[in-house]
Amino acid sequence: MQTIHQSYRSMRLVLDLNWDRALYLATIAAALWAGSVIGSVLQ
Template sequence: MQHIKRGYRGLSLLFNLNWDRILYLTTIAVALLAGGFIGSL
């Protein structure tokens, strides 16, 4: 059980450190998809 808690805590720490990068990459991906959709019309 402690191993699971440690893994969750480590994953949570990584997410907290990198949430802005994840948001940045997600925004770029959404923009590319939207541009591709609009370009195909």
């Protein structure tokens, strides 16, 4: 049980440290999508 608890805590730490990277990737994906929509409308 202690091993499960320790691995959960370490996984939570990794997620806490790296959540902003996921936000950056989502922002870049949204910007690329919006650019493609605007580009296809203007053609």
